Amino acid sequence: MLRIIDARTGEPVEAAPTRRGLTRIEVHASGFDASGLRVLLVADLLVRALELGGTPVWALLTGERQTAELRAAATALGIRPFEDSRGLGAALGEAQVVHVVSETGATAPEGVRLAVAPVDAVLPFTPTADGDPATWRLALLARRRTLPLRLDTDALEEARRTLAHWRRAVAHWARQPSRPVPEDVRGRLRGAWEDDLDVPATLRVLEWVETRPDLADGARFETYAYADRLLGLDLTRDVGSTG
Structure with a gap:
């Protein structure tokens, strides 16, 4: 059973409280940078973990800034596509809403809040130009989502x-x-x-x-x-x- 820490309360909650009930995941990315992409990557992991457990998922992306660049980089990193959330309401059979946000970003609407620590990127962030973007994905996965991450040449080489x-x-x-x-x-x-x-x-x-x-x-x-x-x-x- 997947349990995540709700940043609103600091307490663990079930990501899928109702068996086979739909979990809606809303990703709140501030723009195209390493921190924004880390938020998307954590949301991608959440989607994958829920699906491995048999939970249906509806994944949405919010935000207005640099969404085309963000989606292109996300695709390069193997992050599954997220629907545009604008104008969409609740889904039939929705049992849980999880908002994946940067811990330094704005507060999310009602629902569980999954906070992601920022990335200190000290080199040009160009996963789409790398010969194997999976190296960027692994570098971003190397630290727990609650801990700040330094992304530099050494991290990528490792x-x-x-x-x-x-x-x-x-x-x-x-x-x-x-x-x-x-x-x-x-x-x-x-x-x-x-x-x-x-x-x-x-x-x-x-x-x-x-x-x-x-x-x-x-x-x-x-x-x-x-x-x-x-x-x-x-x-x-x-x-x-x-x-």
Whole structure:
């Protein structure tokens, strides 16, 4: 069960309080910058986590500033499209409304408020120009959403190395017979991301899976592929390559 901290109260709440009830997610992005894109990325993770749990989601984007640039960068980072919220009311069967906002931004309307800490970007923010924008996505995921993030050359280089290493490993494991994701591993993964979208803890589970001696390579492959349904890092990209 996915629980998130409501910034209004500081208390944990269920992101989907009604079984199979629709959760509406409204993203309040102030404009096209690293902090605004981090807000969209957190909303994307929330959508993915809810869908993995079987919850229907209606995702909307609010804001008037630089929306075309913001949407283009979001697409490059593998963030799913959000509908334009203007002129839209409540949906039939809506059970929960979650507003994803910058913690330094304006207050959101009624509903649960998911706050995202800002990004200190000390290099030109050009994910659409990067050879592999997934490095930007991983760099933005490296810290909990409640903590400020410094995005610099070192952070991007670390993300690039990690991503290349994991993709090589996944491509190698894919050559072995497939094995199901062990239930204890699945439980650890879900326990991490269902605890207020703790993505760094999810990444630590993947590091543990890589080195756990009793796991078959086919199970490692299926675990990384399963986790990537949340992370969106295209970890299976190099499967079948001859390099």
